[in-house]
Amino acid sequence: MWEYTDKVMDHFLNPRNAGEMENPSAMGEVGSLACGDALRLFLKIDDNGVIQDAKFQTFGCASAIASSSVLTELLKGKTVAEAEKLTNKDIAAHLGGLPKEKMHCSVMGEEALAAALKNWRGEAAPAPAAEGRLVCKCFGVTEETIRRAIRENDLKTVEDITNFTKAGGGCGECAPELEEILADERARMASAAPGGKRMTNIQRVMLVTKVIDEEIRPALKKDGGDIELVDIEGTKVVVSLRGACVGCPSSQLTLKGLVEKRLQEAVDPDIRIEEVRP
Incomplete structure (x- = not known):
């Protein structure tokens, strides 16, 4: 039997905010019944971008229920900007830890939150295999x-x-x-990493090109958009949006939240994106 903390057992036996929400501002869903775990997260967000309420429905083990319960408690009263910074490590920490074999339950909470915030912004929900191979x-x-x-x-x-x-x-x-x-x-x-061997400019160019071609461009094309890599000067990456992305009200979110963030994660944390108009 798994060794659960008192907080995990409390949230499992007395889950907070369980159930469906009427007229939510946003909803995020991850997992599937076929895989054994599924989570649906509902958010009520006011005009100032503050999360007034959060509820969940989940199918899974004690860790999945506890992770979902504590996530809703953490979200209430936070702004969207603050909520975006929450990670699975925060969820596990507020439960006093999870068995290592159950950490995927906290990850599911982070992913459901990300999906709900995408929904709130009006961004298309990712297809089941949209995040790569x-x-x-x-x-x-x-x-x-x-x-x-x-x-x-x-x-x-x-x-x-x-x-x-x-x-x-x-x-x-x-x-x-x-x-x-x-x-x-x-x-x-x-x-x-700081102090680690830094990649050469050629290596950086090759990796930036690979990430854009294999990950970012396919994601944008699903919604009729596209992106062109214009130039790379050290950690400055110059791009031009194409297709439906041109003139889109969410174009800056796309550049910062998708393109720049992904290149920082996959290539170099110092990368900064600059846009040139076609």
Whole structure:
């Protein structure tokens, strides 16, 4: 049996804010019943961008229920900007910790929050495999989800990856690929770390181009947009939006929240995006 903290048991046995919300300002849904865990998060956000209420519906274990419950408590009264900074580590910390094998439940809470805030902004919900190539078919986990978990939680083993994402927890066929992704992502993290060996300009150009072509451009094209890489000067990346992205009211959010953030995560934390008009 798992060893749960008193806070986990309290939120499991006495969940806060459980149930459906009428006329929510935003709703985010992650997971699937086929994979064993699912979470639907409802938010009520006022005109000043303050979260007035939060409720959830979940299907899962004690950790999933407790993580969802404490997340709603953490969100109430926060601004959207403050909510965006919440991570799965915050959820686990407010529960006094989770068994390592159950950390994926806190990750599900972070992902549901991100989906709800996208919904509030009017951004299209991602398709089931929109975040990159599917790696773990048993639990529907994509490569980008795995890489993000490695970066954000400093994961060091394939077992860690399974604990945080469930990838590899089924048939195990994807284990060799998880090893490759882990080694590659750890190498990227080392090159970007203070005191680590910095990548050359050529390496940076190649990696920026790869991320834009393989991750960012396909995501934008799903909604009729596109992006062109214009120039790279050190950590300054100059781009031009195309298609439906041109003149879109959310174009600056796209540049900062998607393009710049992803390049900072995958390439160099010092990268800054500049836009030139077509």
